[in-house]
Amino acid sequence: VGGGGGCCCVLWYAYVAVADPAAQARRHRELCARLRLRGRVRVAHEGINATVAGAPADVDVYCAAVREHPLFGGADLKRSASALGAAELFDAPEAAVKVVRELVSSDGGFRGLSP
Secondary structure (H helix, E strand, C coil): CCCCCCEEEEEEEECCCCCCHHHHHHHHHHHHHHHCCEEEEEEECCEEEEEEEECHHHHHHHHHHHHHCCCCCCCCCEEEEECCCHHHHCCCCCCEEEECCCCCCCCCCCCCCCC
């Protein structure tokens, strides 16, 4: 999944109440590392947003893990094939998984709304 050879990419998000974003970030960091996926995962109290890429079989395992999770089982995972390898799609050698204050920056707007 390094240079060339093609890969599979999956993009998804879920606006759901995440009680422990740090625990979800840890879960996705470990899953992405085990599956050698590259990309970006952002987790907040309001939900999760992820774009990861890797070998098709590894992306299949990642998608199954997402669908099996009670919070994210209803998420619409958008998959696509790429002629590029994951290294060409994402510079970092591993997925960047971060806990963020909000998934989409609103500069403090939308206060009082729940996911």
